[in-house]
């Protein structure tokens with residue numbers, strides 16, 4: 001049996017008590033601040049090691065701060081007295097080197113910095129400062145420090161070994177705490193991601209239910225914007241080139257609103273001659289003009305309770321704009337030749353392919369009406385800006401054709417390539433037509449890229465209405481037409497010119513990228529391409545961007 005002096009046995013007993021009490025703290029559910037403070041409290045109350053603190057490095061800085069403490073005044077903590085540079089003082093030394101820091105008498109140690117008010121006021125007596133590293137895989141991740149006041153009989157060895165045990169417990173708590181924090185952050189992120197995916201899925205389902213195909217971000221933005229406001233009565237203005245699905249979106253908005261059981265009335269202001277548009281919209285009384293043999297209900301009254309969709313609103317004559325504004329303000333319609341107004345309640349959705357702000361600037365559209373209608377603008381992307389949707393749309397339309405004509409047409413792989421490389425100035429409607437023409441003129445069920453190209457080149461002979469440039473489509477209500485040029489520079493009847501991706505372009509794109517220091521936006525601008533088109537060409541032509 002080993003015998004030891006009474007003092008040593010006593011001290012070991014006390015150490016054991018402290019260790020057992022600390023271990024008990026670790027058995028409790030994890031609460032890092034509480035557990036670490038508990039450890040510091042035990043060191044102080046049971047062992048006389050006071051003002052315990054755990055200093056940790058501050059991320060991305062060269063400093064450390066006290067994160068957990070016991071017995072330090074809140075004023076000192078608040079005053080930030082415990083933030084120190086890692087190159088300073090005993091704590092910094094322990095953190096840098098992973099060694100033990102023992103200052104038997106702080107009054108005699110020049111390295112020691114008096115940070116605590118209590119210490120700075122300390123006059124006589126001996127004050128010992130002990131700091132041990134908190135290690136992880138042998139590397140310091142923080143420092144545990146205490147101070148011991150007065151003359152103690154016991155040697156420092158016992159204090160240091162007890163502190164090492166305490167530091168390893170603190171390290172364990174910190175590790176578990178960090179693990180929980182990381183896991184929680186990961187779960188929060190995953191949860192956000194899931195919510196986002198669910199929201200997109202829900203939107204896709206809703207848009208699919210209305211026959212709107214496509215999953216591209218540009219289309220989803222438009223779907224999101226539309227669905228968000230569908231249930232309100234806010235006027236929606238759909239902006240986009242011809243054939244981008246403005247009418248489809250208007251119908252979806254109506255179907256998603258509380259007015260869905262009521263009529264959806266659609267009128268194309270560009271398709272009706274100006275002199276007939278007034279009576280079409282507002283109605284007329286019998287005898288109002290030659291040929292008005294009976295009362296006629298206008299589209300606005302027909303839309304009562306439901307939604308009125310005014311397509312190509314930019315083509316509405318100024319006189320009718322004033323009349324429409326009155327209806328929107330007063331919620332009353334005056335049919336032509338009638339002196340009794342009819343009360344109406346409808347939601348208005350408008351669509352335009354022209355830049356209405358420009359029309360306002362040029363005096364062709366009333367500013368007050370513009371403000372009334374342009375409450376929720378929704379931009380519908382042209383097909384060339386959502387090339388990733390072309391395959392899905394093409395397959396869908398081909399299915400419809402097969403169903404309708406009871407045939408079994410299919411698209412060859414190179415047909416998809418051709419479809420995806422085309423600019424589609426007439427957008428989805430044009431895609432539909434080209435597929436139908438290709439199918440009907442093909443003597444085989446399998447439709448090749450060459451056949452699609454053939455149908456597309458015959459498109460170049462078709463006159464299409466002036467578009468997208470914001471140029472005047474004709475106030476009279478009959479849109480001006482312009483020849484659709486396949487690739488003539490400067491000719492952009494529908495957005496960008498008819499451009500195939502071809503190898504000859506590669507050198508020009510490379511040179512432009514070099515000239516612009518690989519600034520893709522600037523290169524796209526110089527090449528008269530959208531950024532998306534440029535990126536598509538860069539990937540198709542295998543151009544190295546480095």
Ligand SMILES: Nc1ncnc2c1ncn2[C@@H]1O[C@H](COP(=O)(O)OP(=O)(O)OP(=O)(O)O)[C@@H](O)[C@H]1O
Pocket residue numbers: 211212213214240241242243244245246247248249311353393428429432
């Ligand atoms: N996202 C889509 N998914 C499936 N079909 C679509 C989609 N968008 C449009 N279409 C179809 O394309 C054709 C043109 O759409 P729509 O008439 O809604 O376009 P628009 O922008 O109103 O055209 P315009 O301005 O020339 O009247 C329609 O046959 C429509 O069903």
